[in-house]
Amino acid sequence: MADDEDSNFNLIREMFSETKATLVHAKNDRQTIQQVVEIKPDLILMDIKMPGMETLEVARQIKNLFPKIFIVATTPGGNAANKEKCSASGCDGYITKPINKELLMRIVWEAMEHGVKNATK
Numbered sequence: 001m002a003d004d005e006d007s008n009f010n011l012i013r014e015m016f017s018e019t020k021a022t023l024v025h026a027k028n029d030r031q032t033i034q035q036v037v038e039i040k041p042d043l044i045l046m047d048i049k050m051p052g053m054e055t056l057e058v059a060r061q062i063k064n065l066f067p068k069i070f071i072v073a074t075t076p077g078g079n080a081a082n083k084e085k086c087s088a089s090g091c092d093g094y095i096t097k098p099i100n101k102e103l104l105m106r107i108v109w110e111a112m113e114h115g116v117k118n119a120t121k
Contacts, residue, residue: 001025002032002055003047003074008097012045015101021108029053036062036069043070043111045095045104048086056089063090070111074099 001009001023009025016023024039026032028050036044044062048055059071072093073086083094093107 001045002027002050002058003045004028004050004053005047008047008074011099012104015099015104029055029058032058033061036066040066041069043072043108045072045074046091048073048075048082056085056091059086059089059091072104072107072111 001012003009003025004027006025009023013023024035024041026035032044032046035041046055046059055073059073062069062071070093071091072095073082073089073091074095074097075082075086076097078094078096086094092111095104095107
């Protein structure tokens with residue numbers, strides 16, 4: 001998860017506590033790219049409003065390096081323009097904050113169903 005707020009990561013960690021998912025937290029662009037290169041995750045939840053970070057450019061870079069990594073953009077409040085920007089940057093999904101657990105789990109499940117699982121390994 002790429003998000004500068006510990007509280008957001010803790011919430012997501014709680015949502016996934018009953019799964020076998022391994023979660024990793026990156027708080028800035030450098031950490032995000034470094035962890036993607038090292039870990040090659042199946043899926044990234046990426047806050048598009050992190051301060052001091054051009055998050056959508058980071059999403060583009062990740063997609064150029066690892067096109068099969070599934071990126072879900074997270075944003076505080078949704079609108080069509082944000083959704084289009086995320087899609088144009090290579091994000092595969094989009095979810096607004098506060099994150100609805102059922103919707104997030106459905107997005108993750110659908111990503112895994114479409115062959116994302118272990119696509120980068």
